[in-house]
Every structure is written in structure tokens, then in C-alpha cells.
Amino acid sequence: MIGVNVAVIGMGLIGGSLLRALASAGHWVIGYDLDPATRAMARTGAAQAPRESRWQVAPSIGDAVASVDLVVLAVPLTAVAPVLDEVAGAGYTGLVTDVVSVKQPVRDLVRRLRAGGLRLAGYVGGHPMAGRETAGFAAGDPGLFHGCAWVLCLDDETNLDDWLALARLFTGIGARVVPTTAEDHDRVVAAVSHVPHLLAAALATAVSDPLAATLAAGSFRDGTRVAASAPDLVAAMTGGNAGPVLDALDAVMDRLDEVRDALESDEPIPQIKVWAAPANAARTTWPKGWGAPRQIPARAQDLLALGDAGGWVTAVSADGRTVTCATPV
Amino acid sequence: MIGVNVAVIGMGLIGGSLLRALASAGHWVIGYDLDPATRAMARTGAAQAPRESRWQVAPSIGDAVASVDLVVLAVPLTAVAPVLDEVAGAGYTGLVTDVVSVKQPVRDLVRRLRAGGLRLAGYVGGHPMAGRETAGFAAGDPGLFHGCAWVLCLDDETNLDDWLALARLFTGIGARVVPTTAEDHDRVVAAVSHVPHLLAAALATAVSDPLAATLAAGSFRDGTRVAASAPDLVAAMTGGNAGPVLDALDAVMDRLDEVRDALESDEPIPQIKVWAAPANAARTTWPKGWGAPRQIPARAQDLLALGDAGGWVTAVSADGRTVTCATPV
Numbered sequence: 001m002i003g004v005n006v007a008v009i010g011m012g013l014i015g016g017s018l019l020r021a022l023a024s025a026g027h028w029v030i031g032y033d034l035d036p037a038t039r040a041m042a043r044t045g046a047a048q049a050p051r052e053s054r055w056q057v058a059p060s061i062g063d064a065v066a067s068v069d070l071v072v073l074a075v076p077l078t079a080v081a082p083v084l085d086e087v088a089g090a091g092y093t094g095l096v097t098d099v100v101s102v103k104q105p106v107r108d109l110v111r112r113l114r115a116g117g118l119r120l121a122g123y124v125g126g127h128p129m130a131g132r133e134t135a136g137f138a139a140g141d142p143g144l145f146h147g148c149a150w151v152l153c154l155d156d157e158t159n160l161d162d163w164l165a166l167a168r169l170f171t172g173i174g175a176r177v178v179p180t181t182a183e184d185h186d187r188v189v190a191a192v193s194h195v196p197h198l199l200a201a202a203l204a205t206a207v208s209d210p211l212a213a214t215l216a217a218g219s220f221r222d223g224t225r226v227a228a229s230a231p232d233l234v235a236a237m238t239g240g241n242a243g244p245v246l247d248a249l250d251a252v253m254d255r256l257d258e259v260r261d262a263l264e265s266d267e268p269i270p271q272i273k274v275w276a277a278p279a280n281a282a283r284t285t286w287p288k289g290w291g292a293p294r295q296i297p298a299r300a301q302d303l304l305a306l307g308d309a310g311g312w313v314t315a316v317s318a319d320g321r322t323v324t325c326a327t328p329v
Numbered sequence: 330m331i332g333v334n335v336a337v338i339g340m341g342l343i344g345g346s347l348l349r350a351l352a353s354a355g356h357w358v359i360g361y362d363l364d365p366a367t368r369a370m371a372r373t374g375a376a377q378a379p380r381e382s383r384w385q386v387a388p389s390i391g392d393a394v395a396s397v398d399l400v401v402l403a404v405p406l407t408a409v410a411p412v413l414d415e416v417a418g419a420g421y422t423g424l425v426t427d428v429v430s431v432k433q434p435v436r437d438l439v440r441r442l443r444a445g446g447l448r449l450a451g452y453v454g455g456h457p458m459a460g461r462e463t464a465g466f467a468a469g470d471p472g473l474f475h476g477c478a479w480v481l482c483l484d485d486e487t488n489l490d491d492w493l494a495l496a497r498l499f500t501g502i503g504a505r506v507v508p509t510t511a512e513d514h515d516r517v518v519a520a521v522s523h524v525p526h527l528l529a530a531a532l533a534t535a536v537s538d539p540l541a542a543t544l545a546a547g548s549f550r551d552g553t554r555v556a557a558s559a560p561d562l563v564a565a566m567t568g569g570n571a572g573p574v575l576d577a578l579d580a581v582m583d584r585l586d587e588v589r590d591a592l593e594s595d596e597p598i599p600q601i602k603v604w605a606a607p608a609n610a611a612r613t614t615w616p617k618g619w620g621a622p623r624q625i626p627a628r629a630q631d632l633l634a635l636g637d638a639g640g641w642v643t644a645v646s647a648d649g650r651t652v653t654c655a656t657p658v
Binding site: 184204238240242246272 | 521556591603
């Protein structure tokens, strides 16, 4: 694999971890963050890193993108448009990816900007499903993406070679790259990530009662853990994916209406048992293991079928014609 | 502290752990379980225990209660009435407590049975808030109750001396004994334990989609953990506390309706941020620490005020006039 020159814009938990991971994997990496204190911390961190895995820190977006093959936007959704403006304004016209936790809004934004004259050789939406309970450059970890599911969107307008270049890069730092569309991504993360954050928040205020705070134990602790996430992050992820989150929330509320009816009936216990059984079956068989690695053609239709089946890419062949993948069993 | 002779009826996780804990604390303890295999396992366990902390295993409820000062019902709600019948039929007329996870139904049942002629010197409802992910005698642990909140109900009909005797016994095995009423217990556990189980179950079926199962990570894992509990346990605890669970579920669904409205609005992000803020404040300040131990009079009104403030008893004085307690700070 040939080293890639990468600029990472935004050095929070994800950007800071990616900077370290790519540098450790032998790529030339340069980071930028709007916050001068974060830049200073990143410079100190680089100076303390082993010589072969050091990164650079740029004083501006223009300096960051001046001599790279790839720009990674590791900024919040609201910052994507102004940052892309600056990136383009500095004359960068290469490949761009992002790590924003919703994908249709970024794809639509890039479409609009391109229609308005933005020149970009390629854009591939990405989303590493990595933990977010801690934040900031200091919390970064070069191993954060090891074994992590990293969605790379394969939409109608996505160039397959761009997609494969990124899949090669991110599998190289240990990620399981999941091919899917922006639409499927947003629908699925609404159900398995965004709605869980809303349920946790809806539940957490129960401990305003001191007796309740004392009696609350494991089911409350786990059911509310992500309510400790910063409210602006929760608002950005759920509000930025409002349509799919509404659908997923309605599905959960329909299930709650069912159990509400059961609770109001004359014989709640047998009814609730029937209601709870499929959930128990789903949860006790999750997460699944996976089968032996196999090769499939590196074609969009095969990759999307792999993603639909819950599978992921673990390597891209040198000639870019096949990928190594795994599927749950 | 004088050793108490105790019969534990039901030797599942809670009963089996209590048998071990009381035996280790120097009490004479005898256990019974309807299941012959559980009785055999308990006999083998006793033979393997150190001589000074062995328990007895009875072949029948009558044998179990023949020479004890206290009967602990460690059986499901549905078994309480028939077991109490057998206990009374064997001529036992002493003190009874239970560990059922709802308290008003047991209190009301005991009231009805007493009105129908059941002779019992005293009944105190109890509920140790100890983990329940594993089940059965084999999963028992004499340390299960160390630091665990153990609710003992102090209702209008509860005899204070009975309450204090049980508080002394259970604080002696490390429990934090929480004084409250059956009504407040049921209201609070509905909110902090029963509804979390329903939310987890409502969420868990989301991973029927293979792509969702692959992208599900920490927030899904924690938000659904208790959906792995046996459906009949979930049904028994929630359906057995249907009224308070309905109220607590409605409170959560009202909060979800609010965020649903925010998601449908033109500016969801700022609205969701405001909505999520109190939940974040509640969760990031829970669990609280507690203040230095202090003495309070062992009177019902003082004990109930302690429970309302989220406090608990850690010891009962030798003369039974004061208790040592702690309160969250």
C-alpha cells in the first residue's frame, strides 16, 4: 500500500484519533482545528510521538490542504459548508470524505455546493461508529477504529475508485468498512443509535426524586448511560437526522403503545410475556459472530449486497478488483 | 447481635444468596425450594461450605418453618399465596417478610389472607434491589447484598419492632436498608426499573435488520441490555405493578411526544438541546455520594423522612431506639 497524504480538518475525538491512527500506519498526515489550544495540544502530542508516526499541525485550512491527496472533514454537520468553502477557496480540488454521523444532509449539501460551482474531484460520505462518551483531542486514541464499523456511502454519484481508495485506507487502520447508501445509513443509525439517545434522555429525569435516585440500579444505569452525552451533540445527531429519527421513534412508540394496552388489560402478565419474547430473542442473539473471510468482486452491486447482509470489507486487493469481506453468521 | 433462626422459602438467585449470606453472618438458616434438583444442589453446597457457615435444606415447607423465628418468602408473586397457606398450615404464626419486586400486591394479599383468618404475628414487605441477569441457586453469592439497597416497607400496619428486627438482620449482611411505603416503592421502581425494561424491549427488535445489527454499538448495547432478561420475569414485574408502570410509562411517553414535536418542527436542533438538558443534568449527577453516618430516632416518621430524602439505614442500635443512617449529598 502506498502512503497517502491526508489532511484532517477538526481534531476532536474522531479527528484526533484518526490523525494518530493514520500517522501510525505510515501516512503523511496534517491536522487543523479552529481552536488554537487544540492545535497547540496536537503540536505537543506530535513532538512526543515516535518519529515514524508523527503528524503535522497546520496554522490554517489553506496550509493543511496545500499538498494532500485527501481531505477528511472531522467537524460537526453545521461546520461542513463553511469548511468546504475554505478548502475549495484554498484551491483544493481532490477527494473529500467526512465523519459526520448523518449522511444524507452532507451528501445533499455537497450536491448543492457542486451545483453552485464547487470543484471537487470526489466526495465519499463516511461515518466511523466509534464511541463518543469522551471528547476532545486529549481523549484521542490511535486504536479507536480497530474493529470499529466504518460506514462508507456508495451512492449513485459515488466514484467506485474513490470508495475503494478510502476503504483501503480505513481497513488499513483496522476498521470494518461497511458499504451502504446514505439513505440506509440514516435509517439504520436512527434506529440503533439516535433513538436510544432519546429514550435514555426521556428516562433520565426519573432520578430527580431522591428515593428514586437511591433505588435506581443496573437497568436505570445502563438505560440512561448515553443521557450523559452533551445535549448539543444529542440535538445535532437526532435533529440533523429528523426524518429517519421520527420514523424509528414512531416504531418504538408503537411498541410502547402495545405494551401500554397490555398493562391496561385484565391479564397483563401473559400479554406482556408474548410482547417481550421477540425482543428477548433479538437481543440474546446479538451481536452475532461472523464467517470466514472471503473474496468478492469490487463492484457497487456486490458491495451494497454485502452491506445489506450486515457484512463488511476488511481489505481491498492491490489491483482494486476484489475485496476481502466477512458476513455475520 | 443475637443469631436468628430463619427459613428461606425459594432458593433461586435471591433466596440462595440470602441463605448463604445469613449463614455466613452466623444465623441458623434452613432453605426450601419446590424443585428437588435445587434442593439437592443446595444440600451439596451446604456440605461444601465451611462448617461455621453451613445451612440446612428442608424436604418440605412444614419442616422448614418448624423451628424458626422468621420466614423469608423468596418466591415469585404468583407463589406467595399458596406458600403462605402452606406456611400457616404447618402451624407457623411468626414474622414473615418477602423479596418480591412489587410491594402493594403482596401487602394487599397478606391483608386479605389475614382478614380470611390467616394468623401471622407480623409481616414486613421487602425488596432487595440486587442484580437479576443470572438466575438460580448456582448463581447465588453470599456477597450479593453488600451495598445493595434493600427496601423494607413501613406501612400503617407495619409493627416497628418487626421492621427494626429485619433492618438489623439485613444491615448485618451489608445491605443499605431503605424505609419507605409499599406505595412509594411501587411508584419509584416502576420509573427506575420496570419502565427501563419495557424501553429496552421496545428497542431491541431494531436489530432484526442485518445492517442495523452490524452498525449497532454502545448506545444500543446498553439501552437494550435488560431486554435479555427472561420474558416471563419482565412480564411478572411490569404486569404485577401495572398501575404504577402505566403512570411511569406515560411520563416517559409524554417526554417522547415532546421530542417528537421538536423533531417535526422547522428548527429541531435548538429545541432538542433544551429538551435534553435536564436529562443530562440528572444523569451526570447520578449516582450521588453520601454524607457521614449519623444517628436518628428509630421512629416511623423519622425513618420515612429518611427514605423520602433518599437515605438508608446501615445499623440498628442494640436497644432499638436509634438507627445509624446515611443520606445522599
